[in-house]
Amino acid sequence: MTAAPVVELAGVSKRFGGSAGAVDALSGIDLRIGRGEFVSLIGPSGCGKSTLLRIVGDLIAPTSGSVTVNGKTAAQARLDRDYGMVFQVPVLFDWRTVQKNVELPLEIIGMPKPERAAKASSMLALVELSAFAGHRPWQLSGGMQQRVAIARALALDPAILLMDEPFGALDEMTRERMNLELLRIWERTGTTVIFVTHSIPEAVFLSTRVVVMSARPGRITHVVDVDLPRERNVDTREMERYFELVTEVREALRAGEGPPADGDPASGRVRAEGLSG
Amino acid sequence: MATAAAPAVPAALGSGRLTTRRRLHPAVGFLLIVAVLVVLWEAAKWLAGDPWRYDSFLGTGIAIDHRPPFRIVPFNDINLPHVWDIVAALFGTDARGQTLLQVLIGAGLFTLRNAALGFAIGALVGLGLAIVIVHIRLLERALVPLLVVSQTIPIIAIAPLIVIGLRADWLGVAVVTSYLTFFPVTIAGIRGMRAYDPRAYELLTSYAAGRRTILWKLRLPASTAYLFTAFKVGATGSIVGAIVGELPSGITQGLARQILTAMQYYTLAPGKLWAAVVVASIFGIGVFLLVTLVERQVLRGARPVESGAEA
Numbered sequence: 001m002t003a004a005p006v007v008e009l010a011g012v013s014k015r016f017g018g019s020a021g022a023v024d025a026l027s028g029i030d031l032r033i034g035r036g037e038f039v040s041l042i043g044p045s046g047c048g049k050s051t052l053l054r055i056v057g058d059l060i061a062p063t064s065g066s067v068t069v070n071g072k073t074a075a076q077a078r079l080d081r082d083y084g085m086v087f088q089v090p091v092l093f094d095w096r097t098v099q100k101n102v103e104l105p106l107e108i109i110g111m112p113k114p115e116r117a118a119k120a121s122s123m124l125a126l127v128e129l130s131a132f133a134g135h136r137p138w139q140l141s142g143g144m145q146q147r148v149a150i151a152r153a154l155a156l157d158p159a160i161l162l163m164d165e166p167f168g169a170l171d172e173m174t175r176e177r178m179n180l181e182l183l184r185i186w187e188r189t190g191t192t193v194i195f196v197t198h199s200i201p202e203a204v205f206l207s208t209r210v211v212v213m214s215a216r217p218g219r220i221t222h223v224v225d226v227d228l229p230r231e232r233n234v235d236t237r238e239m240e241r242y243f244e245l246v247t248e249v250r251e252a253l254r255a256g257e258g259p260p261a262d263g264d265p266a267s268g269r270v271r272a273e274g275l276s277g
Numbered sequence: 278m279a280t281a282a283a284p285a286v287p288a289a290l291g292s293g294r295l296t297t298r299r300r301l302h303p304a305v306g307f308l309l310i311v312a313v314l315v316v317l318w319e320a321a322k323w324l325a326g327d328p329w330r331y332d333s334f335l336g337t338g339i340a341i342d343h344r345p346p347f348r349i350v351p352f353n354d355i356n357l358p359h360v361w362d363i364v365a366a367l368f369g370t371d372a373r374g375q376t377l378l379q380v381l382i383g384a385g386l387f388t389l390r391n392a393a394l395g396f397a398i399g400a401l402v403g404l405g406l407a408i409v410i411v412h413i414r415l416l417e418r419a420l421v422p423l424l425v426v427s428q429t430i431p432i433i434a435i436a437p438l439i440v441i442g443l444r445a446d447w448l449g450v451a452v453v454t455s456y457l458t459f460f461p462v463t464i465a466g467i468r469g470m471r472a473y474d475p476r477a478y479e480l481l482t483s484y485a486a487g488r489r490t491i492l493w494k495l496r497l498p499a500s501t502a503y504l505f506t507a508f509k510v511g512a513t514g515s516i517v518g519a520i521v522g523e524l525p526s527g528i529t530q531g532l533a534r535q536i537l538t539a540m541q542y543y544t545l546a547p548g549k550l551w552a553a554v555v556v557a558s559i560f561g562i563g564v565f566l567l568v569t570l571v572e573r574q575v576l577r578g579a580r581p582v583e584s585g586a587e588a
Contacts, residue, residue: 095501095579
């Protein structure tokens, strides 16, 4: 955190729609993320955490405020291919093999064929899927597909990995395994990660910092520093400090929700969606 | 981790096994349906057609003298000739000693050549239009209604216009054919090139991919299944289109002339027109199967679809 920030958001807000039915998705977001950090964004549905991720990645333009990435504008960072994106679903192309899926970003930057084949192979080795290079995506399990997506996101050695609920569609067992896998990859590559999640334990287990958000308008209510040892494994989930941090994040989330029985039917609906997601 | 999950893969690969083991070969099914239709056809004639009088039925030596119990005009020998009369017409020879089948196949190949050219032009123009429309939203609203209108004009009305206006030869015929082919390709192309996961678009955008890269890496591959459906419609229609195009152009080597001649002599030899129809539809089925074959090659390795959706 002491190093120069990789991502710096200052006064970022986002308003969707026209003047009549406008929705404030985000309001007054200030956030600095240092090199090699693992920052989770957590909050109820509709708090704008995915929107925030897309603003950092220059997939959505903010209504106001500034986004600086590696000292450049977000647009310039995107043109420089500083980003690796991972979505809730793997978004692999059925018409390509696993190997060719990982090669996709390398093709786009015009890397020569032998080099990109070698690079994709080493990425598949990183996610331990070398044996499946010639398979089609649909022949793989959901967790394996998501690992291919991670390999693809890392292929360009991005400065920042943007992950939008990447394990949200996986079962609990697979999810925990993927968490360990992701930490191992993060250790090895040293990349900066911004990670959107619905899961409190996941956020605490993975992150160096957890950013807690609340909805309408989407804003940051708490930032929880995760002072667990950097080396994390299955035992981390049984540490007392881990439980304390989980409780801290949960209470921060509850505090951000406001008075529970406010009689607003919409808020109940949003909360129910948050649980199912 | 990878090795632990490996056994799941062969199971997924085997998902197609169940369907291929018990199911009939499609060709067998098709021939069965043709056989059923032939039986129904002759049953109708047996019940309500013209009297059957044979000294030796199909050379078997069996004499038949059957008076159908009912009379329904459409089932008489002029409207529905016996199947064996149609077959006999196919193998009857003309003044030059050629069988009608040989003549029709020759004519069919001639028509096929024009149809193929027209199909190629139509598919290219159709795909080109779809690509332009997908990229310029304003054009979609302006152009698509116009394209719909173009398809409401009876092809028989504009065929002379095109064929005589352009040139009364193969090029004119090909243009008429392409007029029938391009439309399904355009409509399917527009739909298909937007049928990707929006996140796939975001993914490519995050790699700073330009429009052309997105077209080649995402839009076109994502639309192949849609396009091949349109190619099947277009290829089958191209045979009809080429025949219609030949009519006003006075081309004598194609199927159109054969059908015209058979129509003129219909009351004398109804089997000949039916023979021409059978051969024309066999060519239509042929090009359909050809497109299906190409599709299988292009889409091999793609996610298996429900068995019903393959055709």
